Amino acid sequence: MKKLAIEPLTRAAFEPFGDVIELDGAKQIPINLGTTIRFHDLAHIDVEEQNGRPLVNLFRGQPRVLPFEVKMMERHPLGSQAFLPLNDKPYLLVVAPVGDLDESAIRAFVTRGWQGVNYAKGVWHHPLIALDEVSDFIVVDRGGDGLNLNEQDLRESLWLTEDAMR
């Protein structure tokens, strides 16, 4: 059973895969006479290819249990896809760089506190892996013509386990 190390999600570590959406380090703009803070422009939304348009959706994910078998990955070749959680519960991410899927380059992350992610266009990722409870996410992705989903089975499964979180 081949285990994936599960790394803490940070902007630096996730940089090859897209944006970490979090308030620490975000540009803050006081608005509305100081009654509101605008944490500004948290993700690079990239949905214009082939006349795409931004979609706002809500994903409601069933919790998955560990150990969890990663058997496949998917990617959206025409646009980015951002996930913004409605709560502060940890969830897991499994990603691999743009291009032909390199199974040796697959990495896993766990969130801490309120953290979202924006997968850059073409980045391989596993579908939503919520933990513990049914979890809602605002998802901003691409609508429009063209095939925007590729799925690929792994040659060898990878496992997410409790003891692999560090």
Next chain:
Amino acid sequence: MKKLAIEPLTRAAFEPFGDVIELDGAKQIPINLGTTIRFHDLAHIDVEEQNGRPLVNLFRGQPRVLPFEVKMMERHPLGSQAFLPLNDKPYLLVVAPVGDLDESAIRAFVTRGWQGVNYAKGVWHHPLIALDEVSDFIVVDRGGDGLNLNEQDLRESLWLTEDAMR
């Protein structure tokens, strides 16, 4: 003291001003082998004018207290602006139709449960009116060149009061 009636927020009542973002009545698509429900395309994001692009932000609003004096309105002439709450707390909306501001056409709404809104381009609205506690919202609006904010003081203040909620 001129009071505004505060109406329950419904898709039908809010139709002249944009979208109500809610799960009841949304298109549901099971994805990820049935482990996730996608509540699909919840708002008409309209940010392309003058080469605009979608921004994803988080607004953190201080709670306002009732009675609350509505002294001004604002609008974004170049794009829509969507608010998606991170909690289920009620908040207030004050809106008026596109065009020259008609103070006699101003209406107020209160949310119930998880409800967001997407102000259509050019719709007059009051800045965020959170209640009870500091409240976070995901905001999807427009970035890019051009003046995208007009503010206008009211000739006569309007008041939001507890007893006006029905």
